[in-house]
Amino acid sequence: MAAVPGVRALFGLHRSGMLQRSFGVIPVQLASTCLPMRLCSSKLPVIRENEDLLQNLNLMGVDVRKARQRQPGVLRKPFTNEQGLARFLQRKGASLKVIASIISRYPRAITRSIEHMEQRWQLWRNIFQTDAEIVTILDRSPESFFRSSDNENLQKNISFLISLGLNTKDLHRLLTTAPRTFSNSLELNKQMLRFLEDICAELGGTNPEQFAKTIISRNLYILIRSTKRVRATINTLRTSLDLNDSELLTLLQGPGSEILDLSSEYLKNNFSHLELKTASLGCEKSEIKKLVISYPMILYIGTDTLNSKIDCLLKGGITIKQILEKPKVLEYSTQNITGRLVELKRVGYDFQKNGINILDCSRKRFVAKMEKLASPANSL
DNA sequence: CGCACCGGGTTCTGCCATTCAC
């Protein structure tokens, strides 16, 4: 719809005369929602969009088409609070552009009262230091803040997470990274906690509470996953790696926690690809198992990315055995690895003699190392 | 001092489906 970007371009000018064309959408809406005659004549009113609201939203620069697609019911409400929402967010430091974007992506935001929003904001402020931090999250994910109208539930979630022994820093990271956690019903979060504790007990662990807390603080996404999904993932890990209870328990509360939120299909797929790839390069099954147990993050890497990284290392004169011993080099981007290999080749670096640890270090350290290698005093 | 080990930091929404409440 050409009218929308046009209005957007005029954003802030408030020339309502230019908005007339936006009403062109109304007849279309009426036609598509028109009910059979017998219903039209009954006590049910014909539900149509609120024209004043549409005009307001257009003036504000909201992508009405997007909003309609997202939550059509909101546009039909007789009373909404878009002005109040805008003033509220502006006071918190949000730009008009951000506000428009928030409403476009989560229209229900305009149904919240000022009191509700202020209360919710204060609850978030218990965890965030500044309003600006919250505005950033809202811009990123409006739904996380506005989807639930239950502030009491939010308060209970915060208390619940604190009661697990998570500190302020954990909470901050959690709300920053996976804000949806705080909009989950308390019961859903508790369900996941119980699930994790049960897993621990099933595997013969002695401290289920600690186990669950460890997993949550090591994998902030876990509480926005379903128990079904996490169980499938755990089962996949157990089967793929052929682990007994205690091995699995160790893996889960150790490095394995980081990949616990991946889908089991993705995991299976990546695992079989890794097996194929390494087997074709002459690796034993036992070596692969050892690799994955010590460095499960390798299963996080998609098949194409993993391929290109391994190929580029091999091309640079590094052996697959060296990669298996120091899999952390795979954490660096292909671009980064490629660049370093070129530089190292230029100075004649010998990977067989010196190992490949030099690839696994920060940029600063790498540069410092290269300077030394390049100086005439240090000929390799 | 140099190196290797190791853990930590950042990061993850936007949509659809289902259930709930009226």
Add this chain to the structure above:
DNA sequence: GTGAATGGCAGAACCCGGTGCG
């Protein structure tokens, strides 16, 4: 039946530096 609330899903890395040891 309707809109609101809630649950669930697919998607898929990269980088830094403290510290302890030789």
